[in-house]
Amino acid sequence: MSLAGLARLIWRTGRIAEPAPGVPGRPDHDTGAEAPVLPRALRGSVQVRHVDAGSCNGCEIELAAAFGPVYDAERYGARLVASPRHADVVLVTGAVTRNMAEPLRLTVAATPQPRVVLAVGDCARDCGAFRGAYGVVGAVGDVVPVDLAVPGCPPAPADIVAALRQVTGR
Numbered sequence: 476m477s478l479a480g481l482a483r484l485i486w487r488t489g490r491i492a493e494p495a496p497g498v499p500g501r502p503d504h505d506t507g508a509e510a511p512v513l514p515r516a517l518r519g520s521v522q523v524r525h526v527d528a529g530s531c532n533g534c535e536i537e538l539a540a541a542f543g544p545v546y547d548a549e550r551y552g553a554r555l556v557a558s559p560r561h562a563d564v565v566l567v568t569g570a571v572t573r574n575m576a577e578p579l580r581l582t583v584a585a586t587p588q589p590r591v592v593l594a595v596g597d598c599a600r601d602c603g604a605f606r607g608a609y610g611v612v613g614a615v616g617d618v619v620p621v622d623l624a625v626p627g628c629p630p631a632p633a634d635i636v637a638a639l640r641q642v643t644g645r
């Protein structure tokens with residue numbers, strides 16, 4: 476097919492993706508949950524730095540799916556970045572281990588304001604299955620202030636995307 480033919484086909488076909496569900500935290504979303512107060516300056520798009528503070532890697536598999544082609548968090552304005560200096564959101568998985576407490580504090584401190592700390596998974600929220608383990612300092616909220624949390628062991632990719640959409644408002 477020629478380039479012009481391809482362009483005609485694209486123009487004739489139009490968009491075939493299903494419309495996105497309602498924005499989480501807004502009245503049209505089916506959970507009806509109260510929206511947390513998040514910085515308005517981060518609406519539209521955010522850069523996300525992921526920190527594994529002591530996860531079993533179950534949450535990472537779901538996180539990879541959340542940013543993969545099926546759930547595609549990027550279409551709602553959330554993008555993974557390598558440096559906290561470039562990040563608006565610090566997404567933390569796992570209960571915080573002794574070795575990761577200080578790196579987590581430093582990563583959050585290196586992220587410019589305004590920022591959001593997102594605790595993903597039961598371990599990050601309340602230590603989950605690792606509560607009381609000898610190498611665990613505590614939940615993410617015991618080490619750094621947490622703005623938003625996603626429950627589940629592990630949380631579903633759709634729930635991770637929904638939390639990020641609360642930040643971007645898309």
Ligand code: SF4
Pocket residue numbers: 529530531532533534568569570595596597598599603604627628629630
């Ligand atoms: S919440 Fe579950 S899947 Fe995630 S790190 Fe903890 S044990 Fe693993």
